Amino acid sequence: xxxxxxxxxxxxxxxxxxLATGDKGGRVVIFQREQESKNRPHSRGEYNVYSTFQxxxxxxxxxxxxxxxxxxxxxxxxxxxxxxxxxLSTNDKTIKLWKISERDxxxxxxxxxxxxxxxxxxxxxxxxxxxxxxxxxxMVEASxxxxxxxxxxxxxxxxxxxSDHETYLSADDLRxxxxxLEITDRSFNIVDIKPANMEELTEVITAAECHPHQCxxxxxxxxxxxxxxxxxxxxxxxxxxxxxxxxxxDPSSRSFFSEIISSISDVKFxxxxxxxxxxxxxxxxxxxxxxxxxxxxxxxxxxYLRSKLCSLYENDCIFDKFECCWNGxxxxxxxxxxxxxxxxxxxNTRRDITLEASxxxxxxxxxxxxxKVSTGGKRKKxxxxxxxxxxxxxxxxxxxxxxxxxxxxxxxxxxxxxxxxIN
Numbered sequence: 001x002x003x004x005x006x007x008x009x010x011x012x013x014x015x016x017x018x019l020a021t022g023d024k025g026g027r028v029v030i031f032q033r034e035q036e037s038k039n040r041p042h043s044r045g046e047y048n049v050y051s052t053f054q055x056x057x058x059x060x061x062x063x064x065x066x067x068x069x070x071x072x073x074x075x076x077x078x079x080x081x082x083x084x085x086x087x088l089s090t091n092d093k094t095i096k097l098w099k100i101s102e103r104d105x106x107x108x109x110x111x112x113x114x115x116x117x118x119x120x121x122x123x124x125x126x127x128x129x130x131x132x133x134x135x136x137x138x139m140v141e142a143s144x145x146x147x148x149x150x151x152x153x154x155x156x157x158x159x160x161x162x163s164d165h166e167t168y169l170s171a172d173d174l175r176x177x178x179x180x181l182e183i184t185d186r187s188f189n190i191v192d193i194k195p196a197n198m199e200e201l202t203e204v205i206t207a208a209e210c211h212p213h214q215c216x217x218x219x220x221x222x223x224x225x226x227x228x229x230x231x232x233x234x235x236x237x238x239x240x241x242x243x244x245x246x247x248x249x250d251p252s253s254r255s256f257f258s259e260i261i262s263s264i265s266d267v268k269f270x271x272x273x274x275x276x277x278x279x280x281x282x283x284x285x286x287x288x289x290x291x292x293x294x295x296x297x298x299x300x301x302x303x304y305l306r307s308k309l310c311s312l313y314e315n316d317c318i319f320d321k322f323e324c325c326w327n328g329x330x331x332x333x334x335x336x337x338x339x340x341x342x343x344x345x346x347x348n349t350r351r352d353i354t355l356e357a358s359x360x361x362x363x364x365x366x367x368x369x370x371x372k373v374s375t376g377g378k379r380k381k382x383x384x385x386x387x388x389x390x391x392x393x394x395x396x397x398x399x400x401x402x403x404x405x406x407x408x409x410x411x412x413x414x415x416x417x418x419x420x421x422i423n
Contacts, residue, residue: 007410009397013077013085016401019047019408020087021415022072026056028089028142030100031415047417051100053142056091068093074159076168078181086145088168092155095148095170097181101141105133151177151187158208164215171208174201176220178232190238191220191230206321207266213273221278225262229289245292247285257309257318265321270330271402277333279324282306284335284345299345299352302337304375304386317391325400336395339384340411341371357395357409357416368418 004025011020019031032050059068071091078086084101109131113119154172161168169178169190176191191208195201203224211217216232228241249258261281269276275296278285282303285295301322305312312318317338324335336342337354345352354371374383397410405420 005413007397007413007415008072009075010399010408010410010415011075011077011087012399012401012408013087014079014402016403016406018050018077018085019399019417020075020077021408021410022055022075022089023413024069024071026054026058026070026072026091028053028055028072028075028087028098031417051140051142053098055089055096055098056094059093061093073156076159076161078161079165088159088161090156090159090170093149093152095156095159095179096144097146097148099143099145101143103139103141104136106136107131108134146181146184148179148184148187151179157206158220160208160210160218162210162215163213167215169208169210169218171205171220173204176205176208176218176238188236190232190236192237192239206264209267209269209276211273212269212271219267219269219276221264221267223263224259225264225280227264227267227276227278227287243289243292245287245295247294255309257313260313260318261309266323268324268326270326271328272330275330277324277326279322279335281318281320281322284324284333286333286347297347299333299343301335301343302341302373304373305338307375308386312391315391317394320394320396322394322396323398325398327400328402328404334398334400334407336398336409338391338394339389340393340395342395342398342409355418357411357414357418359414 004023006024007021008024009022017033021029029049030051031047033047034045036045055072056070058070061068069092073090073092076088084099087098089096089098108115109129111125111128152170152172154174156170156172158171159168167178167180169176174192174194175189177187178190179187193205203222206221206223208218208220217229219227219229221227225246227245229243230238231242232238234242264278264280266279267276274289276287276289278287282305283301284299286297287295309318322336324333326333331348332344332346334342334344340357341354342357343352343354355368356371372383373386374380375386379385393411395409395411399408401407407418409416409418
């Protein structure tokens, strides 16, 4: 498997009809859902490749003697305004706005050139004709509309489209910038946590997101396990947060790894805008925006790894950045784990399930069996021992269809799409 094929981001568009993935090779692949067929009305459409294009190329920063990877860090769709679709994709340094459009007609009968495109001799043109549109095979074109570059000194970890659909923010380790989608040559720096002396640096920004309904509100999380909610109406530079979310640490469970595993790798607002969810190394927490001192819900993702933190530190897995996502009605959440496991939590019943994305158990129409991990003592028949988990197989990126129970799960270089069983 070439490392460039490893999927690095997965994102449904607003309708859920399109699904985009980005990979380490700088490519974006868009899948489109097939329409239900008349002869099989109950068969929900499957997702097939719609368009593939190279979004980013490897670059070299000569001033800093740094190679800039082409890897796509994030993709964010824009709400559809016309027949074309638009998305933002970013690598470590440069954000691009892409337009994806369809063409099924072409103009023929030009005056100044032949059908093969060669220019005609002007002296041979004796009559004027009106070009006509002729049908042709469907072509899907991806064209770069804007390039937003040179605004980040550090690696971009987040982009988020604002609810005004005119602006978006981008975040790196120490700064967050606000952009207008029409303006590429300047952005506004709205958060800057860079200390005057870099030796005093104690935390970095790990993720940032705009509120789904209030275009003046955004949050960002830090490597210290805290989340700050900021209001752009309060000040041009949001260096003082409006709200500060932090769970007090239990002194009895403190260890050498406490700081590393409390770092937040992802933050996501619920669709309603009332809650937000954060993912740290071992758990997912749901916060009510009106309560800063502790989360309202905490879900253990893989608590059985707490005894394995030493070896996870040695093989660098402890620094893996798992993402999390909400379902369309905010009633369930999903996040990934190791051994190609992913976890789903039902917020109403508090039930949870572990499922595995692997080729062996993902034949079409097959039903996924819940998996269980045993932590010691006698292992039951269906359980897998914590010592035999494969830490190279990890599910970092997942996405949930905005309206239906369809999920997309990226397992290294494979994309799995699962949906609710329909009788």
